[in-house]
Amino acid sequence: MPYVLREAGTGRLLARAQVNGYRLPYYGVVLWDTVPTGEEIRESLAQAGEAGDTAAAWEPEALTEHHAKMANVKLRNDPRRQVFWNDNQLSASFADSRGE
Incomplete structure (x- = not known):
């Protein structure tokens, strides 16, 4: 099972710019x-x-x-988006709002 970092107050999962195994950048x-x-x-x-x-x-x-895969799908490779894990449910929004 993969592990993520979850912000306790909001349920936001830590996301950032990264480089995959093919040396392609992604968020x-x-x-x-x-x-x-x-x-x-x-x-x-x-x-x-x-x-x-x-x-x-x-x-x-x-x-x-x-x-974990669905969290990345919800981010849409867009650093303006955030993904949240609350009550065993994923949701996403732009950084200035909560929920999708």
């Missing part, structure tokens, strides 16, 4: 194969431009492979 949810370490969490938050003070608000969360 997607940050995934780990195992529970991320504190250092991995801090590094990913910094790369995503999240303030260091908010690190405690992010928690590792396990998703199914299907939900």
